[in-house]
Amino acid sequence: MMSRLGFPQPYLSLTLFLVWQLLSDGISGGSVVLGAVLAWLIPQITRGFWPQRPAFIKPWHLPGYLLRVLLDIVSASVTVSVLILRAREPRSAFISYPLQLEHPLAITILASTISLTPGTVSADVSDDNKTLLIHALDTDDEQAVIDEIHRRYEKPLLEMFQ
Amino acid sequence: MSAVAEYTIAVLLLVGGFFTLVGAIGLARLPDFFTRLHGPTKATTLGVGAVMLSSVVFFSSRGEGVGVVEILITVFLFLTAPVSANILAKAAMHIGVGTTGQTRGKPWDQ
Amino acid sequence: MIAIALNITIAMVIIAALLNVYRLIKGPDAPDRVLALDTLNINAIALIILLGITLESRQYIEAGLLIAVMGFVSTVAMAKYLKRGSVIE
Structure with a gap:
């Protein structure tokens, strides 16, 4: 009670x-x-x-992560500005990103980060929470985008939550 | 008001206006819905953030205290921009909005 | 110095708003229009802040906060309507 x-x-x-x-x-x-x-x-x-209480394992990693995301937002805006002001058509692509994170809050944070950082917007999560659909504005190499996201954002989140 | 503060405010204002304008240009001239989604979520959000920051510097350099409400609006915009983009992308995929011929890969239909 | 920068910025934001209105009218699909409205909301917040700096007054900032909150809620509601056909199930 x-x-x-x-x-x-x-x-x-x-x-x-x-x-x-x-x-x-x-x-x-x-x-x-x-x-x-x-x-x-x-x-x-x-x-x-709230299906379950969000469980941070190492919350003290969060400020560093946020600072990195903030810097990336600035560089992302410059990148997108260049792409918008350039004459040629962007080579956009839909990319399926295999998720290693399992916690719903962690996936939400990753998806929001992806939307705010260079050239990518997260569009959807599959029903089993295993794949993230990403739309990249201008890319030649899907695998490079996946590796970049994994290295820069998912690794720190994995450390924080698991 | 000190000269440093004045220059900071002017630069922040111009940067903010530039990114807001670029976001709108992206919205107006990019070829399909999913590419248009990129301009407003990133450029416009950062542009408004810079304008807010210039307002914070402006009023605090006049000795009127730090504008907490501006910072709250900025944080709120940065939190909600990806959510709006995500839910709009979902709606667009559900309706089946077309993509340009150059787009590789397909949106899901689930 | 600040006055010149302020005028240029206001001009840029107004042009941005006009471009958004162009997308709002042209469409071609409903999500484009919702996106244009959302961006128009954000530009309105920027204009309110710029008005506050021009008039050297902080009374208008609360209006910006309200537009931010209402704009987000209305965008989500419209997107949900497009996806499901109703807002509250």
Whole structure:
């Protein structure tokens, strides 16, 4: 009974509380109370949508990963700008990427990373969570794209989650 | 306001405007839906991020505090852009939007 | 210095918005139009921030936050409608 009234998602609750403090103009008594209520209420309401609690094994790897992704986003935008402004037609391709990650949250993070980084958008995950469909804007070599993604993004995520 | 802050703000503004424009050009001139998806998700998101950053620098250099709301909007946009792109790509594959002849590989139909 | 950069940036964002409107009208498919609307949303946020810098006021930023949230929700809702034929099942 207690577990139903507690905080099923402690990280989510903490994030909600902090974001609410940042959104309100300055921290006051009212914003703390309302933030605490929201931090309790929203995880309770959305409980059914979280199939399992996200399990980080090594959360301290996350900041480094995010920094790398941020730098890659900048280079990705430059790459895409060059491709857009160039005259010739892009040689685009659909690529099936074999996933080694198993955790749904890890797959979500990988898919979002792929969408934000050079020349690729993740389009779909297969029903058995084993393959990711990627659309590459301009590439000649599908295998090179797969290797690059595996080396740069999936390896660190594998270390973080498994 | 110091000269460094002014230059930073001006450069960030121009970079932001450039990437926003490039994203829109990509949306307007690339040949099929899946290639058009690339411009808005990457270039436009980064462009708006740079504009936000210039706003943060602008108001904090005037001594009005750090604009937390701008940073929150930026983080929110960076989190939601890939999700929108993904769900739009799924919808397009479901409808069966055509691709250009040069595209290798096929979208799934499941 | 900032004023010149600001004017150039506003011009670029407005041209970007017009290009989005072109894609919105031309289509050719429904997902293209939804994508154009989504990009138009993001450009609107940029314009609001630029307005805030021009008027040296931070009152408008909350509107940008609202457009960001509403734009994402509406994009997802429209994409879901295209995929499934209904928004809430």
